Amino acid sequence: MNAIKRFGSAMIVPVLMFAFFGIVLGFATLFKNPTIMGSLADQHTFWFKFWSVIESGGWVIFTHMEVVFVVGLPLSLAKKAPGHAALAALMGYLMFNTFINAILTQWPHTFGANLEKGVENVPGLKSIAGIATLDTNILGGIIISAIITWIHNRYYSKRLPEMVGVFQGLTFVVTISFFVMLPLAAITCVIWPTVQHGIG
Structure with a gap:
């Protein structure tokens, strides 16, 4: 039973990081959405490119x-x-x-x-x-x-x-x-x- 508890605790360590990276992806998707951000979210703007970079970092743990x-x-x-x-x-x-x-x-x-x-x-x-x-x-x-x-x-x-x-x-x-x-x-x-x- 103790071994099972230790294994469960060990599984939680990486899982806890998912929440942060999920939030990062959420914000990146939000700020790249032209419906919400308008012309600021055009593919050629610095804003869009910046959040694309942030999004790429957000995928690290999932990739x-x-x-x-x-x-x-x-x-x-x-x-x-x-x-x-x-x-x-x-x-x-x-x-x-x-x-x-x-x-x-x-x-x-x-x-x-x-x-x-x-x-x-x-x-x-x-x-x-x-x-x-x-x-x-x-x-x-x-x-x-x-x-x-x-x-x-x-x-x-x-x-x-x-x-x-x-x-x-x-x-x-x-x-x-x-x-x-x-x-x-x-x-x-x-x-x-x-x-x-x-x-x-």
Whole structure:
């Protein structure tokens, strides 16, 4: 029960930011509306361009929602060194998506995904941090973040032999994550399209 409460609290951390960015988008949309602002909201005015810039910033959390959850969860769930846990989770998530990209690139016909044409407006695919990958949505980010956080909590403080002591802590967590993310990416390539089809 305590673990569920901690997970719920961790989920709230990134969610609380949605309200602010939603307000930003609301104001930007309002001030770009010609019905309300008249000629001031013409596309060529400084006013319109200024609020377009503000609007682009307002979309940040919604465009990169997966990354926000990946980084945000360890900050509350890590038992020690939450900053290192967040960095490890980010690294793990990037490795996960990079492995998916590489697998789909090497075996496009096996998985029915051609990344050479890009991912824009292609159902089931998405660009995350510039990596063309499967669109696993927030669920994928949460699962990867939870796995990396578990690895962090279990192995971050593990003492290694002096000869390889430099790999202790964060580096050891990332090293383990590397070898965990590879098979996880392969499994995702196999099962996720079926999951997407079921959701669709």
